[in-house]
Structures are given as structure tokens and as C-alpha cells.
Amino acid sequence: MKAKKRKEQTFHEYFKEWVDLYKVGAIRSITLQKYYVTEQKIQELVPDLKIKDLDRYTYQQLLNSYALTHEKQTTMDFHHHLKGAILDAVDEGVISQNPTRKIVIKGKTPRPKKAKFLNQFEVQALLKELNLKEDINWDWFILLIIKTGLRFSEALALTPSDFDFSKQKIIINKTWDYKMVTGSFQPTKNESSNRKIQIDWQLAMQFSQLIKTKDPDKPIFVKSRVFNSTINNRLNVLCENANIPTITVHSLRHTHASLLLFAGVSIASVANRLGHSSMTTTQETYLHIIQELENQDNDKIIRHLSMLM
Numbered sequence: 001m002k003a004k005k006r007k008e009q010t011f012h013e014y015f016k017e018w019v020d021l022y023k024v025g026a027i028r029s030i031t032l033q034k035y036y037v038t039e040q041k042i043q044e045l046v047p048d049l050k051i052k053d054l055d056r057y058t059y060q061q062l063l064n065s066y067a068l069t070h071e072k073q074t075t076m077d078f079h080h081h082l083k084g085a086i087l088d089a090v091d092e093g094v095i096s097q098n099p100t101r102k103i104v105i106k107g108k109t110p111r112p113k114k115a116k117f118l119n120q121f122e123v124q125a126l127l128k129e130l131n132l133k134e135d136i137n138w139d140w141f142i143l144l145i146i147k148t149g150l151r152f153s154e155a156l157a158l159t160p161s162d163f164d165f166s167k168q169k170i171i172i173n174k175t176w177d178y179k180m181v182t183g184s185f186q187p188t189k190n191e192s193s194n195r196k197i198q199i200d201w202q203l204a205m206q207f208s209q210l211i212k213t214k215d216p217d218k219p220i221f222v223k224s225r226v227f228n229s230t231i232n233n234r235l236n237v238l239c240e241n242a243n244i245p246t247i248t249v250h251s252l253r254h255t256h257a258s259l260l261l262f263a264g265v266s267i268a269s270v271a272n273r274l275g276h277s278s279m280t281t282t283q284e285t286y287l288h289i290i291q292e293l294e295n296q297d298n299d300k301i302i303r304h305l306s307m308l309m
Contacts, residue, residue: 006051006089006092006094007050007051007052007094008050008052009050009051010043010047010048010049010050010051011042011046011049011050011051011054012039012042012043012046012047012049013051014051014085014089014094015038015039015042015082015085016039018084018085018088018089019032019035019036019039019085022084022088023035028186028187028189029177029180029186030153030177030179030186033179034081035081038078038081038082041066041078042062042082045062045065045066046058046062046065049062051089051094051095052094052095054086054089054095054099055097055099056099056100056101056102056103058099059082059086059099059100059103060103060104062082063075063078063079063103063104063105063106064106066078067105067106067107067108068108069108070107070108071107071108071109071110071111072105072106072107072110073107074107075105075106075107076105079100079103079105082100083100086098086099086100087100116247116251116254117247117251117254117255117257117258118244118245118247118251118255119258120259120262122242122244122245123146123255123259125242125243125244126142126146126238126239126242126244127143127146128242129238129241129242130142130143130238132206134210135210136210136211136220136221138221138230138231138234139234139238140206140207140210140221141155141221141231142231142234142235142238142249142252143203144158144203144207145249145252145253145256146252146255146256147199147200147203147256148170148197148199148256148273149197149252149253149256149257149260149273149274150170150172150197150253151175151189151193151253151275152178152228152231152249152250152253153175153176153177153178153186154172154174154175154188154193154275155221156175156176156178156183156219156221156222156226157174157175157176157185157186157219158170158219158220158221159214159215159216159217159218159219159220160211160212160214160215160216160217160220161216161217163204163207163208163211164196165204165207165208168198168199168200168201168204169196169197169198169199170196170197170199171196172188172193172194172195172196172197172275173188173194174186174187174188175187175188175189176219176222176226178222178225178226178227178228181225183222183225183226188275189275190275190277191277192272192275192276192277192278193275194275195272195273195275197273228249231249232248232249235247235248235249235252253274254285254286257270257273257274257282257285257286258286258289260273261286261289261290261293262289262293267279267282267283267290270282270286
């Protein structure tokens with residue numbers, strides 16, 4: 001009876017109920033907002049489509065409509081959100097067959113991508129442009145991420161009590177929900193993200209002076225509502241002044257990882273430092289760097305073997 005009633009629901013109604021039932025309280029608020037955006041998009045694209053009428057043809061039409069205004073990867077993310085609810089609908093008997101089988105993911109032509117990371121010489125040029133005052137500013141924030149590889153929300157959540165200067169370590173155990181009007185502390189992305197990061201003595205000395213009079217339990221960098229664009233705009237200015245490729249604050253994290261990999265740090269150590277849940281994530285994200293390092297290793301191997309006579 002319940003399945004029969006659900007068949008008469010529109011797809012966006014079914015999806016919203018599914019999100020409320022399975023996602024609310026189980027995922028972070030930032031991720032939950034993405035599901036709500038997906039529900040709004042379904043309502044916009046197919047407001048009258050009933051869940052019982054969802055088949056491969058109508059589902060492909062829905063994805064194609066979405067892909068007209070979104071890049072391929074974004075369309076794939078949209079599909080993954082929908083697929084979770086649709087597979088449950090199949091299990092419940094609301095839909096007789098899985099309409100997501102053999103679908104084709106399309107998307108509009110991607111915009112020119114910004115540089116994903118800086119090389120060592122470009123980093124040095126960027127550091128020379130930083131205005132590191134005696135009080136906390138966003139240039140200190142940029143320096144911190146370059147040297148630690150922290151996620152944006154992790155760096156925002158740092159309080160003085162998260163610094164262990166005797167061991168030169170930073171404790172990462174929370175994030176800052178900067179997307180909400182009234183920001184607040186939130187859990188980290190996953191269990192692997194709870195970690196301790198070693199920092200160099202210079203950064204330790206600098207921050208020990210910067211935060212010695214700060215409230216030990218309040219965020220160091222957050223004074224009012226924070227926007228990602230504020231730091232990105234500052235980075236744009238710094239990169240232009242340094243005459244280097246323009247990057248985003250997230251690219252600072254990629255820059256940190258790439259510098260470590262090129263320095264010969266193991267993938268396992270980089271994964272732990274970044275808070276990745278598995279080395280697979282690190283390998284997939286930095287595949288191009290790993291392949292380049294492998295080519296360098298192959299050259300070393302050949303040179304070494306050629307010396308054996």
C-alpha cells in the first residue's frame with residue numbers, strides 16, 4: 001500500500017523524502033545542502049514527472065537537460081545523488097527496473113581551468129609578496145595552508161589550543177561551517193581527517209607570537225562571516241604581483257602535496273598529512289605527479305643498471 005502511494009509522488013517529492021529519511025543527521029550540513037540543491041534542480045527540470053514514470057528514457061532526458069548548463073563532472077555528481085534514491089525506489093518496488101543502467105553522462109565544454117598547483121619557484125615568489133603583519137591577517141592564513149596543506153574549513157577552525165608548540169604540531173579535529181550565516185564548529189570530513197600535523201620551527205615560532213594573547217578556544221582567523229572569495233581575491237592580487245599563475249585557496253593544498261611528492265615524501269605520508277581516507281584518493285588526485293616521478297625513477301634505474309659491467 002505504501003509503495004502504491006509513493007508511485008503517485010513526483011520524483012522531486014520522493015527524492016526530498018528520501019533525503020530527509022536517510023541523509024538528515026547522517027551527513028555534514030554542507031553535504032546535506034548539496035542534496036537540497038539537487039532536489040530543487042529536479043523540481044525545476046521535471047516538476048511533474050512522477051516516480052512511477054521514471055525509466056531509462058526519461059532519466060536520460062533529465063540528465064541531458066541538466067548537462068546543458070553544467071560540466072561533465074558536475075553532471076556526474078548530480079547523477080550520483082539521484083542514483084542513491086532511485087536504487088532504493090527499485091528495492092521498494094516503487095520502480096520495476098533500474099533506469100540508471102547504461103546512461104550516458106554529458107556536459108558543456110569545461111571552462112579553462114586555473115592552475116592546480118604552483119611549483120617551488122612560484123611558491124617562493126608568492127611568499128615574497130605576503131604582507132605578514134604582527135597581527136593575524138589573510139596572508140598568514142595563506143602561508144599556513146601552503147606549509148600544512150589544510151583544507152579551507154580546517155584552517156578556519158583552528159584555535160590557539162590546537163597548537164602544540166613544544167612538539168611543533170597542529171591538532172586537526174574540527175572544521176568551521178563558513179557557508180552558514182552564523183558559523184560554527186563542525187566535525188571533520190571523515191575519521192582520517194582527525195590528525196596531528198608536524199610544522200617547521202619557523203612557523204611554530206611565528207604563530208606562537210601571533211596567538212599568545214588570543215582566546216584559546218576561539219577561531220584565530222574568524223572575526224565575522226568568512227567568504228571563500230575573500231581569500232581567493234587576495235590570492236589573485238598576490239599571484240599577479242608575483243607574476244605567477246593565478247590559483248585558488250584550494251590549490252594551496254594541492255601545492256603543498258605536490259611539493260612534498262616532488263621532494264620524495266612517500267604517498268602514504270602525504271595521504272596522512274592531508275587527511276585522506278585512503279592512499280587511493282591521493283594517488284588519483286596526484287596521478288600526473290606520481291607518473292612524472294615514476295619516469296624520473298625509471299631514468300635513475302636505467303642509469304644505475306648501465307653502470308653494472
